[in-house]
Amino acid sequence: MLTVVLAWLAVLAVCVAAVLFGQSTRVAPRGRRRSRVGRIGLFLSLSGPWLSVLGAAAADAVTGAWLAAAAVGACAVVLTAVLGFVLSPR
Numbered sequence: 477m478l479t480v481v482l483a484w485l486a487v488l489a490v491c492v493a494a495v496l497f498g499q500s501t502r503v504a505p506r507g508r509r510r511s512r513v514g515r516i517g518l519f520l521s522l523s524g525p526w527l528s529v530l531g532a533a534a535a536d537a538v539t540g541a542w543l544a545a546a547a548v549g550a551c552a553v554v555l556t557a558v559l560g561f562v563l564s565p566r
Contacts (some may be wrong), residue, residue, distance in 0.1 A: 483546035487529060490550045494557035500508040518565030524556030 498521030532549025536542050 479545070480542045482532050483543055487549045487553065488545050489531065491529050491553050492526045494553050495522065497557055498522045498525070498560055502560070514564050517560045520556050520560030521564060522560070524560055525553040528552035 529549055532545045532552060535548070536545040539545065
């Protein structure tokens with residue numbers, strides 16, 4: 477049980493770090509509107525990590541595999557943050 481709690485605390489820590497990392501994509505270029513891909517990248521950078529954690533928690537509730545879903549959730553958080561960063565223009 478302690479392992480599961482520590483795993484989910486680690487997932488939340490990774491999520492907070494990913495959201496802070498995603499804040500670097502928030503600054504819009506001056507005088508230009510964001511492209512559609514840029515808006516998707518911004519959404520993935522800021523909201524994607526939280527949605528990944530919620531999705532992993534929902535999968536945990538359905539399957540009961542708390543530890544495995546925490547690991548998948550951490551990987552999903554990192555993937556969405558990096559994908560959002562790549563898609564957003566700098």
